[in-house]
Amino acid sequence: MREGLNRRGSLEPRDPRAPRRATAIALVLACATLITLDQTAGVLDPARRVVGEVFGPAESAVSAATRPVTSIPGWFKTRSAMKDDIAALRAQNSKLEQQVRTSGYDRNRLAEYDGLTKTAEDIGYAVVPAHVVALGPSQSFHRTVTIDAGSSSGVQADMTVVAAQGLVGRVLRVTSTTATVLLIVDGDSVVGGRVGSTMKVGFVRGGGDLADGPLDLQLADQTATPSAGDTVVTWGSDKDAPYVSGVPIGQVTSVYSSVRDSSKTAEVKPYVDFGALDLVGVVVPSGTKSDRAVIDADGNLK
Template structure:
């Protein structure tokens, strides 16, 4: 710590005078021996001080340079992140379009096999909350020919039934709703029954339950079920895949055989669907069902 005293003031005065002399000497031209010696002596005295000042102030200049560079770097990083986000968004949109295109192809294949005239639509919202019906809202309505009681399908099978239709939207009761009931028949034996959404009293837990009216009908795991069809195709056209038998149960005192079904449709991933605005000229029977897996090919 610097203290104000007579000695310190004397040292300061000597340094100031010496500095002035060196400035005068340093401005003189030529290579006079006395001048050179004085310059060299001044460097020995003041160089450590100058170096110390440079050591202290140097990092400050570097920090200022880095601040300037950091600002430019941050802007560049922000630009790159924005470009990357835009690219990811474009790739996601392309994948979604590709996925929907594949779903539309499957839907057109199903409608072609069944002879169904359809209006393609997209399931834009889905309601699955407890206490509410399992429904979906489509982005097509009466302006596209959609009316209540029409069958709704996708490329895998039965989605549900139109319950309400506005000019540009429609509400669909999904086949897994507890209020849904569909006339059905087995692929193998052609025996008939009804498929309801959810479970029935005394039956196994599941998204769909098949009740066959004949207790003697043989039912096995893996049997497939399709829509029986209704008068003039309303509310359900015939031949649409509903699901596959997962578990069979005979409830004590029951008047029918009960089976839990695995739905043909993935209701958790509804997207592209088709509203059947005109049913087939004749029952397609089992032609809409996909080929059964080859047991030898699975081994």
């Protein structure tokens, strides 16, 4: 331990912390001086540039070397996000593929609704929309379909059934939720028909063929001969049962004569494609109470 003289001239130990305090004070004063000079004159800028030029490349090298390690957490996070994105894109792609597969079906259904609305407007009757849910024989008839509308929808026996293209048939019988419809192509079906160009009336009979089978038209006036291309419509029944008037049936394609009785029969191609029946409409009186929306005579849903 160092010693020094006190005021009385005697020796006494020196404080070992005194030089440290002096050094600390000197450093503080030096730092303050440098800060002041740097703020006012920027004297440390050259030193900063030198340090940056010396240590900058080293820092870049270290950063490049450690980047694979430091980026591992971000890589896991990014990979997880990519998995989520891929899953979302796959789901979206699957939905788009489903839409593409069903787009034709949806377009056809929309066209059928539009066509049925137009038909109700054209014939001037309200209709209850229904879908065909079954196809098959009923009792002695061979060409019938079942629709998903019954008495709860206002459907009754002997009502006219139409599609967007024209006449489908008539209701045979009903339950609370379904109805059986006899198609006009059935061999036992007979519909009163009228040739549009001459207003001549006759009877349209089914040929029994569901796919593109012609109907037969025999006019009451055997001297009258319909022409190919003539339109045939229903002439109507008493109290509109089972057929209302003015519903398109088909178009005359040809006329042939019977050798036996000299009668003339016209072949009529139906407007309705019975092999692709889906949406139909049952003609009901105006104001009919139904558990489903009804298309009125003006083509509006009510």
